[in-house]
Every structure is written in structure tokens, then in C-alpha cells.
Amino acid sequence: MTENVLDVLMYLFETAGDDGVPPEPDREGLRDELERAGFRDREIDRALEWLDGLASRRADEVGEPPTERAMRIYGRDECIRMDTNGRGYMMYLEQIGILSAHQRELVIDRLMALDGEEIDVDDIKWVVLMVLFSQPGEETAYARMEDLVFEDRAWITH
Structure with missing residues (x-):
């Protein structure tokens, strides 16, 4: 295996x-x-x-919330492991309200803790689900993310 x-x-x-x-x-x-x-x-x-x-690590322990005009700059190691599509997907999840800036940082931390060289969008989807599942009060965001994960896979089973 x-x-x-x-x-x-x-x-x-x-x-x-x-x-x-x-x-x-x-x-x-x-x-x-x-x-x-x-x-x-x-x-x-x-x-x-x-x-x-x-x-x-809890999302509320990451630090001060960023301002409305703040932009996340990915570090060198993050850019090496997570390509432009992955970083764009993270931004998309934040823009549609599934992830807060704090949750984004928690997701990035957990993605970087995975083994392997490259992090793809599917990896991001599953880690986001796991992070949201672990946080009380995030049922709505979790359900929206679950829809995104499984709508992409629906064509595979048919």
C-alpha cells in the first residue's frame, strides 16, 4: 500500500x-x-x-485579524509546495466566505505539515474540510465546503 x-x-x-x-x-x-x-x-x-x-492550534490563536486591505504573501517554501492554482483556490475560499483569514492560516499550517512535495487543490479541499470540522460553530462553512468537494467528484461516480 x-x-x-x-x-x-x-x-x-x-x-x-x-x-x-x-x-x-x-x-x-x-x-x-x-x-x-x-x-x-x-x-x-x-x-x-x-x-x-x-x-x-486554534484559528483564534493565530494573532490579530488582518485589516480589510491586507494581502497574504506566501513564503518561498509555501510557493514551492503550493502552486498558483492552490494559492488561488485558497483566496477563492476566503473571498466566498468559507475561510476567514485566521482559518486560512491554520489551513496553510496544516498543509505544510503534510508529507510530500506538492500540495494540489484536492489536498487543500480535504484539509479545509478537516479544519472546519474541528472548529465549533463552523457548520455552515463546513457544509458549503463539503458541497464544493463532492460536486467536483459527482461526475466520477456516474
Whole structure:
């Protein structure tokens, strides 16, 4: 199996989404479930670290909100890993009100914490869903993002 951290996270997210509650907080139980699903120890450890990073950072801890005229300038490493399409998609999500500037920073932090060289728009969509799912009071933004994620995939199943 050639999975990566995002595959493990997506598996957890999709199984948590079935009953609408986050996965069991018992780390050993979670690890056992992931091993039974066929994931390797290295990816399981990295996914659990990624989740710990998400839990430790909240959107309201990022700092002062940017002014209306502020513009996000991506760093060199961010530009290397996230191409123009990805950065444009992040801006689009912010412009249509799915992400706040604080949430955008949390999403970027979690994207950069993923393994792999390139971050594509699909990776961004899934990480945005996971970040919104983890934040209380973001049900509307989550539902709008879920529509965007699954409307793009609808043609695949037909």
C-alpha cells in the first residue's frame, strides 16, 4: 500500500463523518483501527502528530485579524509546495466566505505539515474540510465546503 499521511487522515475523516462525531480519542484504539485498515506505522504516527498539531492550534490563536486591505504573501517554501492554482483556490475560499483569514492560516499550517512535495487543490479541499470540522460553530462553512468537494467528484461516480 502506498499511502501517505493525507490518506490516513482522509480515512479517519470519512469514518468519523459517517456518524457525525470525531474518531475515538483513545490513541491506542485509533492506532489499532488504522492498522486493521492496512496503514503502516510510519503514516499512522505522522497522521496522529498532524491531528495533535491541529488540536493544539486554534484559528483564534493565530494573532490579530488582518485589516480589510491586507494581502497574504506566501513564503518561498509555501510557493514551492503550493502552486498558483492552490494559492488561488485558497483566496477563492476566503473571498466566498468559507475561510476567514485566521482559518486560512491554520489551513496553510496544516498543509505544510503534510508529507510530500506538492500540495494540489484536492489536498487543500480535504484539509479545509478537516479544519472546519474541528472548529465549533463552523457548520455552515463546513457544509458549503463539503458541497464544493463532492460536486467536483459527482461526475466520477456516474
